Amino acid sequence: MGVDRSSVRYVSHRPDQAPLMLRIRDLAATRTRYGYFRIYILLRREGWFVNHKRVYRLYRDDGLSLRLKKPRRNVSAVNRDRQPAAAAANEMWSMDFVSDALFDGRRLRALTVVDAFTREALAIHVDQGIKGEQVVEVMARISSIRGAPRTIRVDNGPEFISKALDRWAYENGVTLDFSRPGKPTDNAFVESFNGRLRDECLNTHWFLSLEDARAKIEAWRRDYNESRPHGAVSLMRTRLHTMHLGL
Structure with a gap:
């Protein structure tokens, strides 16, 4: 078939992107006006060793770009649980x-x-x-x-x-x-x-x-x-x- 054997036998070793994608979605849901780069900064703070270009690609592929969002009047409430009430002063x-x-x-x-x-x-x-x-x-x-x-x-x-x-x-x-x-x-x-x-x-x-x-x-x-x-x-x-x- 004219195909090199190394191409046929190649097995991808790229890490699973699902956990990172889920975390990007969660951050985008709670920070509804954050762009990809600010989400990238939050990920780095949390210990994700990821390149900003990968965050940008996953962010766009999942349709999270701010420019693609509907007007605010048509946006339904984010599906996020309410946080527990305060239990002490200054909490x-x-x-x-x-x-x-x-x-x-x-x-x-x-x-x-x-x-x-x-x-x-x-x-x-x-x-x-x-x-x-x-x-x-x-x-x-x-x-x-x-x-x-x-x-x-x-x-x-x-x-x-x-x-x-x-x-x-x-x-x-x-x-x-x-x-x-x-x-x-x-x-x-x-x-x-x-x-x-x-x-x-x-x-x-x-x-x-x-x-x-x-x-x-x-x-x-x-x-x-x-x-x-x-x-x-x-x-x-x-x-x-x-x-x-x-x-």
Whole structure:
């Protein structure tokens, strides 16, 4: 047949790519806005000795390219189990953004950070524009006082998928738990907190300047932590007091 015997008898010794492909799919599912190179970096951190060109080939062959994704409005929720709830203080933080405006129409944004176990508002950082580097500064400031958490729950906003936050989390042993697209309930604690912030503070104040907004929002945060009655906490204290009295 005119075929060399070595070609007929050749047995491929290439390693099985299935485990690597499964891990790439898992990372792409949990980091829905990460491209192949950032997934490659995560793989290297986990100990996969793999070339970025192989990651790119498998990434494209499986149809994971960001350019091939459907518009967000047509994307179904990622099939991923919800993470367990926090069991202790400072174990899990949740953070998100709230938007508002000054009296003259200039926009402002507030980064809210909440302890998912104690419901304490750890910080509300207010500025006219907040980038990933500023999110890292807030995280570093809180961590210098309380220590870094084990997990931070976030959505897939550009500030939270930034390289700056990803590097800070890696260097401090923090896991970024991204919400599933279309599932805001994955980060329900901070969503609930943001609703109270808007209802009790943002909707009841005029902000004359950025400094004025920072002062009023910080005053509300302190009152929220120190004086405001929290339904779940108050109910638990009432039950413990009743049990102590033997009623």
